[in-house]
Amino acid sequence: MSLFDTPIERRGSDSIKWGKYAGRDVLPLWVADMDFAAPPPVVAALQARIAHGVFGYGHPWPSLTASVLAHLEGEYGWTIEPEWIVWLPGLVSGLNIACRAVDGEVLTATPIYPPFLSAPRYSGKALNRVELACVDGRWQWDKNALNSASTATTGLFLLCHPHNPVGRCWNEADLRDLAAFAEENNLIVCSDEIHCGLVLDADKRHIPFASLSPAAAARSITLMAPSKTYNIPGLGCAFAVIPDAALRRRFLRVMDGIVPHVNVLGLAACEAAYRDCGDWHAELIAYLRGNRDLLSAAVNAENGAKMCHVEATYLGWIDVRELGLANPAAHFEAHGLGLSDGADFGAPGWLRFNFGCTRATLDDALNASPKPARRHEQLRAGNRGTAGRAAGAVAGHRRRGRMLPAQGAARAGAAFLAGAGRRVVDLRAAARLRARTGGQYRTPRFASGRSLGWRFRAARAGRLWLQAAGLKAPFSVMIQSRRWSCGCGRMLATRLISKPTPTASGRGESAASVRSK
Numbered sequence: 001m002s003l004f005d006t007p008i009e010r011r012g013s014d015s016i017k018w019g020k021y022a023g024r025d026v027l028p029l030w031v032a033d034m035d036f037a038a039p040p041p042v043v044a045a046l047q048a049r050i051a052h053g054v055f056g057y058g059h060p061w062p063s064l065t066a067s068v069l070a071h072l073e074g075e076y077g078w079t080i081e082p083e084w085i086v087w088l089p090g091l092v093s094g095l096n097i098a099c100r101a102v103d104g105e106v107l108t109a110t111p112i113y114p115p116f117l118s119a120p121r122y123s124g125k126a127l128n129r130v131e132l133a134c135v136d137g138r139w140q141w142d143k144n145a146l147n148s149a150s151t152a153t154t155g156l157f158l159l160c161h162p163h164n165p166v167g168r169c170w171n172e173a174d175l176r177d178l179a180a181f182a183e184e185n186n187l188i189v190c191s192d193e194i195h196c197g198l199v200l201d202a203d204k205r206h207i208p209f210a211s212l213s214p215a216a217a218a219r220s221i222t223l224m225a226p227s228k229t230y231n232i233p234g235l236g237c238a239f240a241v242i243p244d245a246a247l248r249r250r251f252l253r254v255m256d257g258i259v260p261h262v263n264v265l266g267l268a269a270c271e272a273a274y275r276d277c278g279d280w281h282a283e284l285i286a287y288l289r290g291n292r293d294l295l296s297a298a299v300n301a302e303n304g305a306k307m308c309h310v311e312a313t314y315l316g317w318i319d320v321r322e323l324g325l326a327n328p329a330a331h332f333e334a335h336g337l338g339l340s341d342g343a344d345f346g347a348p349g350w351l352r353f354n355f356g357c358t359r360a361t362l363d364d365a366l367n368a369s370p371k372p373a374r375r376h377e378q379l380r381a382g383n384r385g386t387a388g389r390a391a392g393a394v395a396g397h398r399r400r401g402r403m404l405p406a407q408g409a410a411r412a413g414a415a416f417l418a419g420a421g422r423r424v425v426d427l428r429a430a431a432r433l434r435a436r437t438g439g440q441y442r443t444p445r446f447a448s449g450r451s452l453g454w455r456f457r458a459a460r461a462g463r464l465w466l467q468a469a470g471l472k473a474p475f476s477v478m479i480q481s482r483r484w485s486c487g488c489g490r491m492l493a494t495r496l497i498s499k500p501t502p503t504a505s506g507r508g509e510s511a512a513s514v515r516s517k
Contacts, residue, residue: 004287030340034231034356039280045272058264064271071274078211086240087262094223098190099123101250104155110346113164139166159191165317165352167310179216190221197229199312200289217243226273237266291355298366314356321349
């Protein structure tokens, strides 16, 4: 068992991620923080600093600076000078400072992390966008579109590397092309490299943009932080690396009187993270790699959803445009998953899935888990025989082109799920369902025996059955329920009765039972 399998109760805490859905049975898999405890050396460093008891104004100290220099040299072969570092209370601050420090319009690629879209606007700058292209399952730059998007007045290029949300770890060829483009167009490149420690593919490595050449370094602002890799975003510690002295002075001038100093606890955590957490980091990468593979397999097994390979980050970028949903995020929330809306990233019809969570939480997201707030008691083992008979009855009704009565669907489904080891509410749910659906949904007798209206009502009855039985739909059902309600599939309830998605035995409670940004 991995240390990352340990669940941590975050309900009722100061967590933005979990607080968004407080009181609702929705798994929060949206904002980019992980559900893991910070590395033990970081916790120990914080405890030691707190034990000191005095929290006056502080500034970076020599061993902290040395830890940053050693980390960049050891991990990326990038040698920098101490004076190039500008400490920041957060990486988003750096994006906004860069937009104010560099004259001219701003260029970036979409889809993109939302502050890339808002920072130019807050700075009163025009923003030009170029769309990334997913070709043969891999996100790439469209060079022609990039050249077309840059204007004579463009001064700043905002680069996300590795890219959030598409998960590309830009390789050396990609970066050299971008460096040449920046030089040809006289652009400053502000490179957000906050996810640089989260490269998941063993055959890939992060290359800082500024490490390409002295010329690239001279036109660069590199933004980094330990917050994503070591899961300490709440401590507010980041830094910019700006080799060019004149550009660095412009950056510092914008900060004056506006940007606060980094708090002393964030600085203490940063030093410990970069100096003492190598083993923890290696285990994290292996764990996230396993989560990525599970998510990718589940998504790409479904018609109507696609996910390109994630090389870096703990974020899956899922294309659900084929489902034709007016509001994909709301659709998935209604089925118990809180994902980031692609529209916020400049890409409607997409969703971002944060898989930086325990394997049990991910299993709950991809497989149906009961709602603990509605659990009562497990049906007795004797119902397992009833389960088999119920499945046979469903199959018989399907062969005859009829749909189970609503009450019978609920009763058969409850028995079958009990046989599969699920916990469900008692059969009074069946009576509630019958009342809500207005009786027995049988097939209207049209010439074809398979009308669009029948299928729509079948899908609706299935969703109501889930609600009455206190169950969440598995990920596959969330994808397919939209198509079924448009006449492209079978009744949701009979799918679950005849082909349930089993929960992982021994994985404990559903996400709602362990939940506490």
